[in-house]
Amino acid sequence: xxxGSAKAxxxxxxxxxxxxxxxxxxxxxxxxxxxxxSWQCAEEFNVTNGDVVKGMASAYFDAGAEMVLTNTxxxxxxxxxxxxxxxxxxxxxxxxxLLAKSQAGPGRYVVGSVxxxxxxxxxxxxxxxxxxxxxxxxxxKALAEGGADALLFETLRVIEExxxxxxxxxxxxxxxxxxSMVFDRSVDGFITIMGVSPAQAMEALxxxxxxxxxxxxxxxxxxxVAVAREIQSASSAYTIIHSNAGIPSIKDADIVYxxxxxxxxxxxxxxxxxxxxIIGGCCGTGPEHIRxxxxxx
Numbered sequence: 001x002x003x004g005s006a007k008a009x010x011x012x013x014x015x016x017x018x019x020x021x022x023x024x025x026x027x028x029x030x031x032x033x034x035x036x037x038s039w040q041c042a043e044e045f046n047v048t049n050g051d052v053v054k055g056m057a058s059a060y061f062d063a064g065a066e067m068v069l070t071n072t073x074x075x076x077x078x079x080x081x082x083x084x085x086x087x088x089x090x091x092x093x094x095x096x097x098l099l100a101k102s103q104a105g106p107g108r109y110v111v112g113s114v115x116x117x118x119x120x121x122x123x124x125x126x127x128x129x130x131x132x133x134x135x136x137x138x139x140x141k142a143l144a145e146g147g148a149d150a151l152l153f154e155t156l157r158v159i160e161e162x163x164x165x166x167x168x169x170x171x172x173x174x175x176x177x178x179x180s181m182v183f184d185r186s187v188d189g190f191i192t193i194m195g196v197s198p199a200q201a202m203e204a205l206x207x208x209x210x211x212x213x214x215x216x217x218x219x220x221x222x223x224x225v226a227v228a229r230e231i232q233s234a235s236s237a238y239t240i241i242h243s244n245a246g247i248p249s250i251k252d253a254d255i256v257y258x259x260x261x262x263x264x265x266x267x268x269x270x271x272x273x274x275x276x277x278i279i280g281g282c283c284g285t286g287p288e289h290i291r292x293x294x295x296x297x
Contacts, residue, residue: 011067011109011149012176012211015238020272020297023242023280024060024068025290027113029257031056031071033286041083043075046095053096057103057110063287064294065280066108069152070096073115076139078127082118090142097146111150111178112143114165121160124194129164136168140175150176154242155217157182157193159204166208178212178240178278179205183227185219190227198227199234206237214240217282220247220259221267228271238277243268245284257284261292269296 014021031042034052046053053071060068075093077086085092093112100110117135119127140151151169156162162179169177181201183190191197196204198215205213213235215227224243231239246259264285271279281289 014066014107014109015212015277020276021066021278022064022290022294022297023240023278024065025281025285025287026283027056027069027071027073029284030059030286041074041080041085043072043080043092043096044083044085044088046071046092046099050095050099053099054103057100059287060290061103061105061108063290065290067111067149067278067280068100068104068108069111069113069154070100070143070148071113072096072139072143073113073154074118075142076114076117076135078117078119078135079115089138090145093139093142094146097143097148101147109149110147111152112140112146112148112175114139114143114151114153115155116157116161120158121164124158124160129160132161133164133168136165137172140169140173144173144175148175150178152178152180152212152240154178154180155182156180159192159194159196159201162201162205163208166205166210170209176211177209178214179208179210180214180216180240180242181205182218183215185223190223190230198230202231202235202237206235210237212238212240212277214242214276214278216240216242217244220244221264225267225270228274228276232274232276239275240278240280241271241276242280242282243285244282245289248284259284261289264289265292265296268293272297
């Protein structure tokens with residue numbers, strides 16, 4: 001078993017206080033505002049532009065976040081292979097943790113971000129479950145070795161993949177595990193792309209061993225409040241919500257997210273009032289959104 005830092009258990013103790021934990025905002029949005037081009041590998045920035053990645057962690061901590069995510073969302077062998085960087089999983093993930101931890105003072109936590117592999121497991125897709133598990137094991141072990149305080153599997157859309165990921169982390173690290181799904185509004189309510197409801201998803205995530213469950217991405221704050229109500233009523237675990245700053249549009253060749261910090265702040269407070277354990281931002285949010293979230297609490 002790989003060990004995390006001494007903070008790993010204290011992160012769970014912090015959640016046990018019942019006070020809302022403020023998370024960070026978007027990673028890619030920040031990096032794109034600080035030099036990352038659309039064709040570049042964000043995870044490679046950990047070794048080529050480390051000062052930018054450190055600056056991101058510092059900006060979110062300074063804005064009031066108690067935990068920040070590592071720049072490792074696509075740090076698995078399948079995603080990195082698209083840039084011919086599939087053999088650098090361990091390097092990129094370890095370095096990402098070290099960069100973020102260099103900015104984390106007392107009472108601040110660094111959580112390893114792990115996104116989907118971009119492939120579906122058999123029989124839904126073409127990747128064998130054992131190969132998918134091996135890819136997740138490789139990444140989570142590197143994050144644990146770097147000293148991450150917890151792991152967050154985020155932007156997951158397929159329950160079968162989520163279960164594989166959670167079990168890989170539980171079997172190969174001793175870190176707390178968070179899992180966050182994407183739900184879209186449909187005529188039948190909020191569901192994943194495979195038609196799974198929030199209640200069904202939360203049950204599966206908890207049965208797989210997740211310590212914290214929730215949702216991120218795909219929706220603006222109003223819909224995320226609605227999703228959060230379903231999650232909160234269906235889950236006995238700690239919960240996490242990372243909301244987009246609305247649905248993006250293209251303006252003058254730029255991606256624009258419509259929801260300002262001032263617009264999102266009252267609904268961040270609503271999430272806190274309903275008992276969500278961890279609240280933060282996803283696509284389109286930045287340090288100013290987290291500062292507004294902190295003020296709203």
